[in-house]
Amino acid sequence: MARTLGGARSGLAAWWWQRVTAVYLLVFLAAGLGGLLLAPPQDYAQWRAFLAAPWVRVALMLFVVATAVHAYVGVRDVFMDYVPRGGVRTTAFILWAAAVAAFVAWGVVWVTGLGGGVT
Numbered sequence: 001m002a003r004t005l006g007g008a009r010s011g012l013a014a015w016w017w018q019r020v021t022a023v024y025l026l027v028f029l030a031a032g033l034g035g036l037l038l039a040p041p042q043d044y045a046q047w048r049a050f051l052a053a054p055w056v057r058v059a060l061m062l063f064v065v066a067t068a069v070h071a072y073v074g075v076r077d078v079f080m081d082y083v084p085r086g087g088v089r090t091t092a093f094i095l096w097a098a099a100v101a102a103f104v105a106w107g108v109v110w111v112t113g114l115g116g117g118v119t
């Protein structure tokens with residue numbers, strides 16, 4: 001019984017994380033695209049200053065993390081629903097986790113390098 005409840009809770013947590021991250025992704029994209037359309041940086045110097053602003057970097061880093069959590073949970077759930085338990089499913093989990101980890105590593109390098117941060 002306890003195990004059944006635990007399973008239900010972890011499924012609920014995954015469901016919650018996927019929706020919370022989906023909301024952030026939608027708000028980030030709408031606000032980001034809307035803001036850039038309304039007041040686009042006019043030249044290279046303005047783009048650099050914009051991308052170097054701490055709040056922009058925090059928002060972009062959250063975007064990378066939210067995308068990673070959202071994509072990891074969502075695709076993992078697809079594997080759990082459609083791939084039978086066993087070696088193939090385990091291999092799929094490992095490959096997918098590695099791909100998402102690589103994406104996060106790339107995102108960290110990308111965001112910290114914006115505005116000439118690593119030069």
Ligand code: HEM
Binds near residue numbers: 023025071
């Ligand atoms: C900016 C990017 C993205 C946005 C705005 C977005 C948005 C959403 C939204 C609104 C949902 C529905 C959530 C709900 O049912 O309550 C969803 C579900 C989902 N997303 Fe994303 N998503 C994005 C990127 C991704 C990526 C990169 C992946 C995987 C590689 C992904 C995989 C999924 C999966 C598997 C589901 C669940 C579908 C289902 O349960 O039927 N999403 N997404």
